[in-house]
Amino acid sequence: MATKTWHSLPEYQALRALMESGTTSKAAIRLGLSQSAVSRSIANLEARTGRILFERDGGRLRPTNEAAQLNRRLDPLFEALDRIDGPPEAAQETLRIVAPPTYAHRFLVHHIATFLKTNPHFYVSLEVSPSEDVIRGILEERFDLGLTGVELSRDGVKLTPYRTSSAVCAMASDHAFASRETIQPEDLDGQALIALTHRHARRAQLEKVLHGCRSTPHIVAEASTSFAAVDLAKEGLGLTIVNPFPVVQYRANDVVFRPFASQIEYRSYFVTPDHGPTPSIARAFMRHLRLHTATDPFSQKA
Structure with a gap:
């Protein structure tokens, strides 16, 4: 033994x-x-x-x-x-964020990086999902904070306005309309247009505006996100009408944005659970975004 x-x-x-x-x-x-x-x-x-x-x-x-x-x-x-x-280790606070691609790609990625550099004791998890899933994820308590540009009011969810903006036309720098100060709906008659897909409520709103002035553009492509629509316009396929925020934040140098004369307006929202207080780390990130979002000529603080 x-x-x-x-x-x-x-x-x-x-x-x-x-x-x-x-x-x-x-x-x-x-x-x-x-x-x-x-x-x-x-x-x-x-x-x-x-x-x-x-x-x-x-x-x-x-x-x-x-x-x-x-x-x-x-x-x-x-x-x-x-x-x-030794002293007890401080628990690392985690912020679970969910946002659609237009907000998540580039825009949120940059702000998450600067947030973590100034708050190294925090940890961030970012999920990229359609706007409908943003609301669902907050309702199911899988996330602490969401961003969306769609007003989907639901019981149990709080929408806090973040930015407001009006519709713009986005196009390549050599487009025939690039030199204009403002694009009128009737100007789009016969023009090549990259449209958002029909699942977007803004598609129906744009069609109503165009129908009201008997303007019929030639739809050459559809895209499910403003991000993709602007990129297609950049390639010279035509122009597109989108919410400029936050695309203009990272596309101002290689795409021309011009105001679109219409009543189409947009709001960007923070999405949080409506029951109980918002976690302190979520409030800290919201403050960080409000303070560090660059100014642009097409959107304003809400």
């Missing part, structure tokens, strides 16, 4: 103190013990392990290779003891 191994913390402490101080007198002072107690612990450890751990070198005790190896193996033990005896 194998002999059961036992361990003595005072012996391990004496080993480490003696290796770091070099003499039994200094090790004894460090541990608050007598020199004889330190010498006895080392002798017991050598007897128990069957190894010579220290050799005399002048007035000092020189640790052997066996002592160095044993001391390295003791590192996890003393690190664990430090964690037990």
